[in-house]
Amino acid sequence: MSAFRTLDDADLAGKRVLVRVDLNVPMDGDKVSDTTRIDRILPTIREIADKGGKVVLLAHFGRPKGRDDKNSLRQVVPALTLALGRPVTFVDDCIGEPVAKALAAARNGDVLLLENTRFHAGDEKNDPDFVRALAANGDLYVNDAFSAAHRAHASTEGLAHVLPAYAGRTMQAELEALSAGLDNPTRPVMAIVGGAKVSTKLDLLGNLVKKVDVLAIGGGMANTFLASRGVDVGKSLCEHDLVGTAREIEEKAKAAGCEILLPVDALVAREFKAHPGHRVVPVGEVGADEMILDAGPLSIAEVVLRLEKVRTLVWNGPFGAFELPPFDTATVAVAKAAARHVKAGDLVAVAGGGDTVAAMNHAGVIDDLSYVSTAGGAFLEWMEGKALPGVEALRKR
Ligand SMILES: Nc1ncnc2c1ncn2[C@@H]1O[C@H](COP(=O)(O)OP(=O)(O)O)[C@@H](O)[C@H]1O
Numbered sequence: 001m002s003a004f005r006t007l008d009d010a011d012l013a014g015k016r017v018l019v020r021v022d023l024n025v026p027m028d029g030d031k032v033s034d035t036t037r038i039d040r041i042l043p044t045i046r047e048i049a050d051k052g053g054k055v056v057l058l059a060h061f062g063r064p065k066g067r068d069d070k071n072s073l074r075q076v077v078p079a080l081t082l083a084l085g086r087p088v089t090f091v092d093d094c095i096g097e098p099v100a101k102a103l104a105a106a107r108n109g110d111v112l113l114l115e116n117t118r119f120h121a122g123d124e125k126n127d128p129d130f131v132r133a134l135a136a137n138g139d140l141y142v143n144d145a146f147s148a149a150h151r152a153h154a155s156t157e158g159l160a161h162v163l164p165a166y167a168g169r170t171m172q173a174e175l176e177a178l179s180a181g182l183d184n185p186t187r188p189v190m191a192i193v194g195g196a197k198v199s200t201k202l203d204l205l206g207n208l209v210k211k212v213d214v215l216a217i218g219g220g221m222a223n224t225f226l227a228s229r230g231v232d233v234g235k236s237l238c239e240h241d242l243v244g245t246a247r248e249i250e251e252k253a254k255a256a257g258c259e260i261l262l263p264v265d266a267l268v269a270r271e272f273k274a275h276p277g278h279r280v281v282p283v284g285e286v287g288a289d290e291m292i293l294d295a296g297p298l299s300i301a302e303v304v305l306r307l308e309k310v311r312t313l314v315w316n317g318p319f320g321a322f323e324l325p326p327f328d329t330a331t332v333a334v335a336k337a338a339a340r341h342v343k344a345g346d347l348v349a350v351a352g353g354g355d356t357v358a359a360m361n362h363a364g365v366i367d368d369l370s371y372v373s374t375a376g377g378a379f380l381e382w383m384e385g386k387a388l389p390g391v392e393a394l395r396k397r
């Protein structure tokens with residue numbers, strides 16, 4: 001018996017179904033640059049619509065402080081409509097009159113997308129009044145946003161306590177695939193953690209080092225660790241106030257017998273743009289006006305060599321600013337090496353995260369890894385063995 005109620009258990013016909021999805025998709029200007037998160041929620045949307053429910057999509061975008069055009073979900077409507085092949089009605093708010101009016105005008109099977117839930121501070125605060133305001137426009141709640149399930153927010157957690165709650169098809173599929181691939185991982189296990197969300201992911205590395213044999217660190221995360229070792233990282237993305245936490249993680253890793261791999265060389269540039277004129281330097285020789293934008297060739301070789309030895313790889317966060325060539329070099333080289341090992345049958349490789357998925361697509365390995373999750377932070381927390389609030393709230397009580 002499933003631990004969750006699923007769409008199989010829901011009577012959807014004629015119901016207003018609040019569906020939490022993750023539309024925090026990578027953008028190139030005002031266009032969605034990778035539609036994986038959109039593609040993965042289509043089965044849930046179609047099933048609810050085809051069974052006669054009114055689909056009311058709830059999602060966040062970015063980390064806005066209040067309402068702003070840059071973080072409006074309106075910009076996702078064309079890509080969602082195209083992928084779904086059905087009209088999507090955009091509603092300019094996620095609570096109150098505008099939603100009630102749009103629902104009154106909607107027919108069974110229609111799809112509505114509500115504006116960014118994070119335009120209201122009550123979402124991230126899981127404020128009971130905001131939960132009630134969201135719930136006022138729904139009869140049922142479906143959570144299909146595994147990739148946001150590590151957040152105990154009103155739209156990811158609070159709603160499950162006030163409306164009949166169900167796991168969506170992607171939520172089910174993610175949990176099943178991750179369990180099948182990683183519940184009993186074959187050792188040695190290597191984790192790669194890179195990317196830009198340093199402050200929110202740094203803390204969880206303290207537990208991750210107890211679960212893995214090697215932790216290779218890239219991206220802005222690596223710069224913070226390099227700074228904690230006294231390396232001058234110039235103008236690189238780096239959380240200088242977290243160098244103490246980075247040091248503590250290194251100590252925890254040592255105690256747990258987990259080896260930490262940091263870049264020894266880097267691609268640096270003065271400007272954050274494609275082909276800006278770059279140089280390869282040892283990490284100790286970054287100029288005061290330069291930024292580390294990718295790992296260098298020696299660092300890539302080191303990680304690729306480890307892939308010969310490890311049997312399981314979990315990966316969140318690119319090694320560099322992969323959207324801007326040539327700073328995709330390390331991410332593409334390591335992704336291709338991982339795919340070769342998966343093909344040879346000597347590696348289970350699972351990668352996840354909004355931008356990581358885009359990076360794996362860019363490297364052309366999306367179908368060659370063992371599993372690609374839409375989740376980054378949530379996937380790492382799941383890997384740590386942490387209970388995810390959005391998942392826990394769905395459990396049958
Ligand atoms: N050295 C770097 N400097 C600046 N940005 C970087 C660097 N390395 C990686 N990034 C950026 O990190 C972003 C992805 O990080 P993150 O959001 O943490 O990953 P995910 O969405 O997969 O969880 C990418 O947009 C990439 O450009």
Ligand SMILES: O=C(OP(=O)(O)O)[C@H](O)COP(=O)(O)O
Pocket residue numbers: 022024062063147148151197200352353354355374375376377378
């Ligand atoms: O993109 C997301 O996570 P990810 O970058 O870890 O893949 C999720 O939408 C969560 O976003 P948040 O980290 O702003 O809460």
